[in-house]
Amino acid sequence: MALKMEAAALQAFLARDFGQVAADFLVDHVDDAGLTLRLAVAERHLRPGGTVSGPSLFALADVAMYLAILSRIGPVALAVTTNCSIDFMRKPAAGRDVLAQARVLKLGRSLAVGDVLLFSEGGTEPVARAGLTYSIPPQQG
16 A cells, blocks of 8 residues: 555654654654654653653554554544553663554554564564554545
8 A cells, every 4th residue: 555644644643733742752654664763761751760661662662553544544634543452561761762653553544553672772672562542533535
């Protein structure tokens, strides 16, 4: 399936429609295989003990899958998460960005299913794994 949105268009969409979180994320790469999204880790993302918080990792996984789906269907702001299951496997490094590698496993007319692996930048072992399902609104007209 041909991409409907490239990295620059996805980043612009985030800035326009989700300005409250857009500065936290950078689309590193998008192609037919999936999308890589970066969380620019800052002090606000850390929890006691010097690690990236679970809510920050969840947000990264969710936004990565959302953008991976939009790269295929175009700028559909009302596509929403209907399910997410996340496994936290290792402590992410506090001093490094976290990268999410998202891939769409099934893209239907009304549902999309995918998975996301999260890595501390430079690491080879995932710090978390998420499985997500999104609802895609019916096309207008």
